[in-house]
Amino acid sequence: MTQMDLARKLQVTDKAVSKWERGLGFPDINTIEPLADALGLSVLEVMRSERIVEAEISPDTAAVALTDTFELVKLQRKAERRSILKIAGCIAAALFLIFLIDGMGWMGFAFAYFPVICLIASVALVIYGIWRKKNKLPCLQTFILAGALILIPICIVVLFFLAGVLGLGPVPN
Numbered sequence: 001m002t003q004m005d006l007a008r009k010l011q012v013t014d015k016a017v018s019k020w021e022r023g024l025g026f027p028d029i030n031t032i033e034p035l036a037d038a039l040g041l042s043v044l045e046v047m048r049s050e051r052i053v054e055a056e057i058s059p060d061t062a063a064v065a066l067t068d069t070f071e072l073v074k075l076q077r078k079a080e081r082r083s084i085l086k087i088a089g090c091i092a093a094a095l096f097l098i099f100l101i102d103g104m105g106w107m108g109f110a111f112a113y114f115p116v117i118c119l120i121a122s123v124a125l126v127i128y129g130i131w132r133k134k135n136k137l138p139c140l141q142t143f144i145l146a147g148a149l150i151l152i153p154i155c156i157v158v159l160f161f162l163a164g165v166l167g168l169g170p171v172p173n
Contacts, residue, residue, distance in 0.1 A: 001038075009038045029073050115153030122149035 003021070007014040010031050019025035027035055036046045045052050047065045101109045125146035132139040163169045 006035075006038060010034055026072055026076075029069065029076060032069075111156065115156050118149045118152045122146040125149065 003014045003017040007017045010017075010027075012027075012031065016025065016027075020027055032046055033043055036043045039046070042052070042057075044057055044062065044065045047069055048061075052061075100113055104112065123146075125142055129139040129142035129146060132142060
């Protein structure tokens with residue numbers, strides 16, 4: 001049976017099946033029983049990722065499998081909550097920016113709030129990058145993004161300075 005065939009039977013993507021095979025993800029708790037049926041295995045064999053040759057399953061083995069299943073459910077629910085919080089945070093940030101732009105106008109936002117937001121975001125990213133580095137996680141992209149965000153207000157200040165030196169814009173005579 002190919003990954004595509006299994007994915008069609010379970011109504012998931014073939015990429016999800018590939019992740020399960022490579023150990024990069026786990027099937028949803030609701031798909032474990034249909035997965036076991038499709039593969040001709042017991043649910044316990046799917047949970048343990050190995051064939052069980054004994055005719056009867058010991059109570060200890062079943063208890064361990066159930067405990068593992070409950071832990072997996074907790075992890076999946078935690079991941080779902082994180083996803084929901086990320087989406088809600090993005091929506092709140094978008095609404096906040098819309099109200100800021102609406103209240104100040106486009107030019108006021110671009111030259112007053114946007115540089116401040118960039119500076120605050122860059123400081124937050126530097127702190128996050130330091131935390132990632134302490135926890136031995138990849139952090140190079142975080143520091144690059146923080147540096148790019150710091151450059152935006154610096155460029156705006158330099159452009160205002162050049163406009164004043166060159167006498168461009170509303171400069172007093």
